[in-house]
Amino acid sequence: MYVQHSEIKANRKLLYVQLRYEIETVFILAAISSGMGRNLLMSNVDVGTGTGGGTTSPFFEKLVLEAGALKQVAPFFLEHGSRRLLLAADANTYEAAGRKLEQSMREAGLEPSLCLLEPAETGDVVADEAAIVQLLLAIEPGMTEALIAVGSGTIHDIVRFAGHKCGIPFISVPTAPSVDGFTSAGAPLTIRGMKTTVPAVSPTAIFADLDVLMRAPQRLVAAGFGDMLGKYTSLFDWKFSHLTGGEPYNEQAAEITERALASCVRHAREIGGRTQEGITALMTALIESGIAMLLFGQSHPASGAEHHLSHYWEMEYLRRGRRALLHGAKVGVACAEISRLYHDAAERGVFPGGEPEALRRHGELVRSWLADVPSEAAIRELLQLAGGPSSLAELGIGDGLFARSLREAHRIRPNRHTFLRALNEA
Ligand SMILES: [Zn+2]
Numbered sequence: 001m002y003v004q005h006s007e008i009k010a011n012r013k014l015l016y017v018q019l020r021y022e023i024e025t026v027f028i029l030a031a032i033s034s035g036m037g038r039n040l041l042m043s044n045v046d047v048g049t050g051t052g053g054g055t056t057s058p059f060f061e062k063l064v065l066e067a068g069a070l071k072q073v074a075p076f077f078l079e080h081g082s083r084r085l086l087l088a089a090d091a092n093t094y095e096a097a098g099r100k101l102e103q104s105m106r107e108a109g110l111e112p113s114l115c116l117l118e119p120a121e122t123g124d125v126v127a128d129e130a131a132i133v134q135l136l137l138a139i140e141p142g143m144t145e146a147l148i149a150v151g152s153g154t155i156h157d158i159v160r161f162a163g164h165k166c167g168i169p170f171i172s173v174p175t176a177p178s179v180d181g182f183t184s185a186g187a188p189l190t191i192r193g194m195k196t197t198v199p200a201v202s203p204t205a206i207f208a209d210l211d212v213l214m215r216a217p218q219r220l221v222a223a224g225f226g227d228m229l230g231k232y233t234s235l236f237d238w239k240f241s242h243l244t245g246g247e248p249y250n251e252q253a254a255e256i257t258e259r260a261l262a263s264c265v266r267h268a269r270e271i272g273g274r275t276q277e278g279i280t281a282l283m284t285a286l287i288e289s290g291i292a293m294l295l296f297g298q299s300h301p302a303s304g305a306e307h308h309l310s311h312y313w314e315m316e317y318l319r320r321g322r323r324a325l326l327h328g329a330k331v332g333v334a335c336a337e338i339s340r341l342y343h344d345a346a347e348r349g350v351f352p353g354g355e356p357e358a359l360r361r362h363g364e365l366v367r368s369w370l371a372d373v374p375s376e377a378a379i380r381e382l383l384q385l386a387g388g389p390s391s392l393a394e395l396g397i398g399d400g401l402f403a404r405s406l407r408e409a410h411r412i413r414p415n416r417h418t419f420l421r422a423l424n425e426a
Contacts, residue, residue, distance in 0.1 A: 083109075085145060088158065122322070127189045147171075150175060151174070172205070210279060229261070229383065231258075234305075236370060241300070325395055366419075
């Protein structure tokens with residue numbers, strides 16, 4: 001169900017995908033129509049097995065990735081008969097897309113209100129108690145019919161959580177191709193200074209406007225690319241955890257992620273140059289990666305040891321009250337570091353401790369999977385092509401923190417049998 005360009009070009013293709021989402025079985029009917037170019041329409045029918053407690057399954061009713069997508073938001077709500085809408089943005093994303101969207105909705109006769117989320121002390125909007133309460137106060141019980149997340153992954157997380165708690169659907173209007181979490185069903189929140197992922201909902205519709213995305217700052221574009229490059233090591237770790245820890249595996253979700261990653265790498269130069277082709281390829285890949293996680297129901301396809309390192313650094317920054325680094329910027333550099341560690345261990349016999357039992361038993365297989373993970377140098381080169389940081393020094397991660405994170409990061413997800421965990425526990 002990945003969004004491949006040849007498929008987008010094909011007129012009216014229908015794909016049926018049966019998937020298991022936690023305790024429910026959901027059928028997704030994906031109807032891809034070319035329309036004016038890249039217009040993807042997906043809808044699904046919840047045919048829950050009846051074992052759940054009345055939770056709603058994640059689905060996209062509409063997915064638009066094209067220039068001028070903002071203009072399609074108002075007709076979408078008119079079609080659904082929803083008028084009272086609450087738009088959540090921060091000062092930057094309001095300027096990037098929010099103001100224009102609000103205006104077009106008013107002109108269409110809708111009644112949008114605005115919640116301009118306040119930044120935390122560090123200067124960024126953070127998905128914490130303060131931001132969540134600010135949004136909850138702006139929601140009018142029994143009146144607000146839908147929420148609109150305009151902006152970053154963080155704004156999406158605040159909105160997906162508040163919407164979920166209030167039983168109000170939300171739609172996604174990303175303002176930068178910076179992360180693959182726009183479509184996610186879980187919300188990583190910072191509660192009492194601790195990062196915790198809370199169940200929430202995925203958007204009912206996504207309107208990704210290329211005119212907006214192409215004006216996104218380079219560092220955000222490079223971060224999205226870094227988040228995608230991280231799939232090299234997450235896909236490897238997923239296979240390894242399936243083999244050695246019996247963790248569930250899904251070929252289809254793996255294949256979607258692999259193809260999204262390959263497309264991103266093929267377009268690295270265009271992404272760095274922020275051409276329309278590059279931004280389209282990147283945003284498509286980020287959405288596909290999100291869909292792979294929704295299909296699988298867990299984050300395995302898109303998150304392995306490189307994400308655990310990134311989370312470790314993030315928590316340390318939170319503890320120190322430092323301004324957060326971009327998620328994808330950390331993931332990209334962490335992917336290069338993990339690649340070095342893994343190749344050193346499996347191919348050169350360099351271990352942080354002893355040789356893991358799993359490597360003794362499955363060395364050949366592990367090395368064959370590792371052949372798909374580019375060298376540290378190749379990953380850094382790709383990061384540079386996209387115009388993002390490629391080293392710990394550029395990120396500002398010191399040697400002490402890095403060494404500690406390499407030893408301890410696997411404990412962030414103690415139930416994941418990554419190769420990093422095997423190396424640290426050997
Ligand atoms: Zn990520």
